[in-house]
Amino acid sequence: MTDNPPPNMTILLPGIGSVTLNEQTCDGGGAPPCSGTTSSGIRVRAIHVIVDNPNALGVPQGADVIVGEAHADSAHP
Amino acid sequence: MNNVNPNTTIVLPALQFGVGSFVKLFEEIGSSSQPPSGQLAGGTFAADLTVNMIRVHITSLALTGDAIDVVVSHAQAHADFPQPAGCPSLAGTVSGNATIVNEQTNPSQLPVVVGFVSIPPQGGHDHQDLDQLSTSLVSGGTSVSDSAATVLSSSSNSSSFAKAQNVCVLPAAGVCTVFAGVNQFASEQRLGWRQVLIRPPGH
Numbered sequence: 001m002t003d004n005p006p007p008n009m010t011i012l013l014p015g016i017g018s019v020t021l022n023e024q025t026c027d028g029g030g031a032p033p034c035s036g037t038t039s040s041g042i043r044v045r046a047i048h049v050i051v052d053n054p055n056a057l058g059v060p061q062g063a064d065v066i067v068g069e070a071h072a073d074s075a076h077p
Numbered sequence: 078m079n080n081v082n083p084n085t086t087i088v089l090p091a092l093q094f095g096v097g098s099f100v101k102l103f104e105e106i107g108s109s110s111q112p113p114s115g116q117l118a119g120g121t122f123a124a125d126l127t128v129n130m131i132r133v134h135i136t137s138l139a140l141t142g143d144a145i146d147v148v149v150s151h152a153q154a155h156a157d158f159p160q161p162a163g164c165p166s167l168a169g170t171v172s173g174n175a176t177i178v179n180e181q182t183n184p185s186q187l188p189v190v191v192g193f194v195s196i197p198p199q200g201g202h203d204h205q206d207l208d209q210l211s212t213s214l215v216s217g218g219t220s221v222s223d224s225a226a227t228v229l230s231s232s233s234n235s236s237s238f239a240k241a242q243n244v245c246v247l248p249a250a251g252v253c254t255v256f257a258g259v260n261q262f263a264s265e266q267r268l269g270w271r272q273v274l275i276r277p278p279g280h
Contacts (some may be wrong), residue, residue: 016247019255022262041172044262046239047255049246057249059182065214066179067244067257070264072235074226076169 007032016059017052020045027073041073082193095137095144104129109198111166120166123157169233170198171226173264177207177241178215192222192239200226200233210241218242236265 005021008031012018026034027041034042046068051059083105089098106127112120130150137144160166177192191212194203202225210217219242226235239262247254 013254016254019246042264044264046241046262047244047246047257049255051247057247057254059214059247062182063214064179064181065246067177067215067217067246068239068241068262069176069179070173070222070224070237070239070262071175072171072173072224072226072237072264074169074171074228074233074235076233 013049015053016055016057017050019050020048022046023048039073039075041071043069043071045069082190083195085190087189089135093139094135098135098137101129101132101134104132107197112160114166114168116160117165118160118162120160121157122160122166123155125155126153128152165230167199167228168230169228171200171228171233171235172196172198173224173226173235173237175222175224175237175239175264177205177220177222177239178210178212180212180214182214192220194222194224194237196224196226196235200228200235202226210244215244215246216248217244234265236263238263 007022007024009021010018011021023045024032025043026032027043032042034040045066047066049063049065051061051063051065054061081102083103085102087100087102089100091098104127106129107125109122109124111122128151129148131148133145133147135143135145172195174193174195176190176194178190180189182189191210192205192207194205196203202223204223205221207220210220221240222238224235224237227233240259241257242259244255244257245253246256
């Protein structure tokens with residue numbers, strides 16, 4: 001897989017759930033580029049695993065695992 | 078565990094303790110205030126911070142239905158300062174944070190948050206280096222989390238990043254369900270008068 005996956009690239013993990021790579025969301029909803037006249041913010045997650053199936057790994061169903069998360073926002077009225 | 082990140086929260090089972098029950102470690106509750114924008118005198122700059130080492134919050138204990146809130150080791154601080162004449166309040170605010178690992182499971186398994194850094198609304202810098210990662214679901218090598226921001230009279234900017242090497246997520250029989258060699262995902266934002274520039278990673 002490429003070193004730089006495209007934003008919000010989701011891959012199914014059979015028997016486990018899914019993983020989203022380079023997950024990007026704007027504060028208040030919407031997709032990047034996050035823009036606003038007086039305030040805006042963005043959150044980026046490198047790896048986001050959601051376990052929504054009973055699995056053989058022993059990981060509780062419903063587990064939410066995030067690796068590498070960064071958030072920034074500013075407001076300037 | 079010797080050190081925990083601020084506001085580490087372990088959710089308690091709803092069946093025994095009621096919905097919304099939790100144990101919180103190193104709870105930090107802070108606030109700050111300043112004169113309204115444009116005011117040049119007569120106001121007050123103030124800041125408050127409350128820290129609870131351990132807080133047990135139970136909404137409805139099984140059998141009795143009691144609601145309980147227990148705090149072990151509590152500290153509180155307040156500071157305020159009158160606004161000097163001609164000293165304007167900050168025109169803008171910022172926020173930023175970064176985390177290396179955040180695990181949410183039910184029941185909770187510690188540690189749930191690793192490498193958390195954050196900055197206050199007035200700006201600043203927070204940084205953390207870790208030699209290795211080791212949680213119940215994630216392992217990895219060195220990692221860095223960083224958040225920095227400034228507020229100026231006509232603009233403000235905020236940037237954060239989290240970086241980790243050789244990350245293994247959900248290991249099973251020596252095989253990683255998800256593996257990443259090097260990750261660096263920055264989140265940067267600059268805001269000025271009538272202008273916004275967002276630069277997602279890779280752009």
